[in-house]
Amino acid sequence: MCGIVGYVGNRPSLEVLIGGLRRLEYRGYDSAGVAVIDPTGTLVTHKRAGKLHVLIDDLASSPIADGVTGIGHTRWATHGGPTDRNAHPHLGDDGKLALIHNGIIENFSVLKEELLAEGYEFRSETDTEVAAVLLGREYRAAGDLTVAFRTVVDRLHGAFTLLAVHQDQPGVVVGARRNSPLVIGLGDGENFLGSDVAAFVEHTRRAVAIGQDQIVTIRPDSIEVTDFFGNPVETEPFDVSWDAAAAEKGGWSSFMAKEISEEPDAIANTLRGRIVDGAVELTELEPLAGVLADVDRVLLLACGTASYAGMLGKYAIEKWAGIPADVELSHEFRYRDPVIGPRTLVVSISQSGETMDTLMAVKYAQERGAATLSICNTQGATIARESDAALYTHAGPEVAVASTKAFVAQVAALYLFGLHLGALRGHLSAAELATNLAELQAVPDKLAIVLRSGPEIRELARNMTDTRSVLFLGRHVGYPIALEGALKLKELAYIHAEGFAAGELKHGPIALIEPGQRVFVVVPSPRQGGVLHPKVVSNIQEIRARGAHVIAIAEKGDVAVLPFADDVLRIPLAAPLFEPLLAVAPLQIFAMELAAAKGLDVDQPRNLAKSVTVE
Numbered sequence: 001m002c003g004i005v006g007y008v009g010n011r012p013s014l015e016v017l018i019g020g021l022r023r024l025e026y027r028g029y030d031s032a033g034v035a036v037i038d039p040t041g042t043l044v045t046h047k048r049a050g051k052l053h054v055l056i057d058d059l060a061s062s063p064i065a066d067g068v069t070g071i072g073h074t075r076w077a078t079h080g081g082p083t084d085r086n087a088h089p090h091l092g093d094d095g096k097l098a099l100i101h102n103g104i105i106e107n108f109s110v111l112k113e114e115l116l117a118e119g120y121e122f123r124s125e126t127d128t129e130v131a132a133v134l135l136g137r138e139y140r141a142a143g144d145l146t147v148a149f150r151t152v153v154d155r156l157h158g159a160f161t162l163l164a165v166h167q168d169q170p171g172v173v174v175g176a177r178r179n180s181p182l183v184i185g186l187g188d189g190e191n192f193l194g195s196d197v198a199a200f201v202e203h204t205r206r207a208v209a210i211g212q213d214q215i216v217t218i219r220p221d222s223i224e225v226t227d228f229f230g231n232p233v234e235t236e237p238f239d240v241s242w243d244a245a246a247a248e249k250g251g252w253s254s255f256m257a258k259e260i261s262e263e264p265d266a267i268a269n270t271l272r273g274r275i276v277d278g279a280v281e282l283t284e285l286e287p288l289a290g291v292l293a294d295v296d297r298v299l300l301l302a303c304g305t306a307s308y309a310g311m312l313g314k315y316a317i318e319k320w321a322g323i324p325a326d327v328e329l330s331h332e333f334r335y336r337d338p339v340i341g342p343r344t345l346v347v348s349i350s351q352s353g354e355t356m357d358t359l360m361a362v363k364y365a366q367e368r369g370a371a372t373l374s375i376c377n378t379q380g381a382t383i384a385r386e387s388d389a390a391l392y393t394h395a396g397p398e399v400a401v402a403s404t405k406a407f408v409a410q411v412a413a414l415y416l417f418g419l420h421l422g423a424l425r426g427h428l429s430a431a432e433l434a435t436n437l438a439e440l441q442a443v444p445d446k447l448a449i450v451l452r453s454g455p456e457i458r459e460l461a462r463n464m465t466d467t468r469s470v471l472f473l474g475r476h477v478g479y480p481i482a483l484e485g486a487l488k489l490k491e492l493a494y495i496h497a498e499g500f501a502a503g504e505l506k507h508g509p510i511a512l513i514e515p516g517q518r519v520f521v522v523v524p525s526p527r528q529g530g531v532l533h534p535k536v537v538s539n540i541q542e543i544r545a546r547g548a549h550v551i552a553i554a555e556k557g558d559v560a561v562l563p564f565a566d567d568v569l570r571i572p573l574a575a576p577l578f579e580p581l582l583a584v585a586p587l588q589i590f591a592m593e594l595a596a597a598k599g600l601d602v603d604q605p606r607n608l609a610k611s612v613t614v615e
């Protein structure tokens with residue numbers, strides 16, 4: 001939450017900052033602001049409530065002086081509403097210092113009392129301004145921003161990435177991070193800082209991830225990273241594997257539409273190079289080699305959409321590896337006393353790799369002795385770095401706030417992992433492994449076929465703009481898809497939606513059915529023994545008898561659903577565990593099209609931010 005960008009170099013910084021904020025806007029869009037040190041050595045700031053375009057329009061009509069050093073921020077409000085006043089940057093040292101922040105400073109009220117008692121004044125209700133004023137005070141004592149930062153971070157509790165500039169130190173941007181992300185972009189005669197590499201990828205693809213509790217000072221020709229005590233830290237640059245074009249809309253009506261279209265590639269790229277001679281090759285898992293041979297339980301931790309990928313991972317791991325697997329919402333796991341055995345492997349799933357709830361849950365599990373694997377889509381992200389091993393999904397940058405291509409890539413990675421574990425533990429025969437790998441490799445082409453039904457689904461969505469409630473039913477691997485379909489509809493179209501396990505229907509939810517109630521049903525395959533198919537068809541009959549309008553997502557050729565469904569969306573034939581990878585796209589498209597038909601912003605739904613970096 002909150003996007004942060006910093007620049008120091010040789011070109012007008014505003015252009016770089018605004019470009020970076022455009023790419024980071026998915027992290028929060030309650031307000032945006034910039035601060036630059038102009039050529040006369042004066043700090044100039046401008047900030048506005050609302051989406052980034054409000055700030056951009058303002059800067060176009062009333063330009064501010066530019067310079068070659070600056071910081072920019074796009075906010076997801078926590079402390080203090082989304083107003084101009086609460087927008088970042090916040091000022092310290094009588095307006096000579098500007099500071100931006102991502103995270104929450106938990107002890108801000110104590111610090112504010114201390115500063116108020118010393119006569120300092122505050123203009124906003126934010127926790128961030130307290131850090132700015134404190135930094136200003138320490139700057140006056142130290143005369144150096146980096147040194148002042150060292151004192152300040154020692155006083156702050158909570159999660160933060162802070163970036164600051166001071167007009168008396170032009171050509172310098174200083175940042176600090178604890179539990180929130182920060183990455184350096186290495187340029188030629190210029191350097192960048194960003195919440196993630198999207199902030200600067202159009203200028204450089206060479207990056208350095210800043211570690212936990214570190215301070216970074218960038219100048220045009222140097223970067224310096226230390227721990228909070230000033231001890232130098234060695235940095236390890238990496239190359240960003242995607243380019244700026246990957247984070248552009250490229251002619252699509254929305255990032256979400258583009259990202260759904262990229263799902264086949266997201267899966268293919270996640271599998272690429274990892275299936276060799278009929279075996280799964282995951283060299284990234286080497287640090288866990290000893291653990292994997294001995295593991296007796298897998299615990300999957302994630303939030304939101306990623307947790308539904310985790311549910312599918314559970315079914316796959318149990319089936320293919322014969323190991324008990326459980327999925328927990330990260331935030332529920334952390335604040336109780338979970339029992340972690342010595343042979344438990346914790347697998348976290350996070351697109352951003354920065355979700356605070358998941359990061360904290362991983363750390364909590366580590367404190368209890370668990371080995372940890374991160375399934376992550378963002379290179380150098382905190383969760384991946386903090387885990388014993390990282391299995392990256394290669395979905396490319398996901399910009400739309402609602403996760404789509406990252407979800408299918410997460411499932412593909414979990415399936416690879418499940419098959420790897422099954423083979424390693426001798427639970428899967430060579431023939432079973434080969435069959436499942438072939439099924440997995442066939443998914444991208446089948447998914448491309450599903451995506452062709454876009455127009456049909458758009459039509460369906462356009463006829464449902466006045467719908468106030470939609471239910472989703474699924475069973476076995478269809479259940480997580482029902483949950484995901486409901487989540488997508490809630491977050492994008494602001495329609496009440498609930499996902500249920502179809503078997504649960506008669507235990508309560510069927511009371512919701514009244515004439516005209518729209519219900520999506522993910523129908524399992526009737527083939528391969530299909531014991532679940534007749535049960536779900538019975539469920540459809542039960543709700544239909546009570547007046548429900550049923551939209552079935554069913555395998556091609558499944559005629560059993562026809563008499564009972566009002567609409568049928570078809571998916572190609574696949575083995576049961578692979579069906580969800582095909583069934584999810586129609587629900588994503590439906591939510592997107594319904595939101596678009598209601599005139600809503602599908603890329604930036606209200607109240608949300610892509611990386612939830614606060615608890």
Ligand code: F6R
Nearest residue numbers: 304305306350351352355402403
């Ligand atoms: C929903 C969505 C969220 C995320 C969740 C976890 O469309 O995107 O539910 O899945 O916030 O995010 P990551 O995967 O970044 O940890």
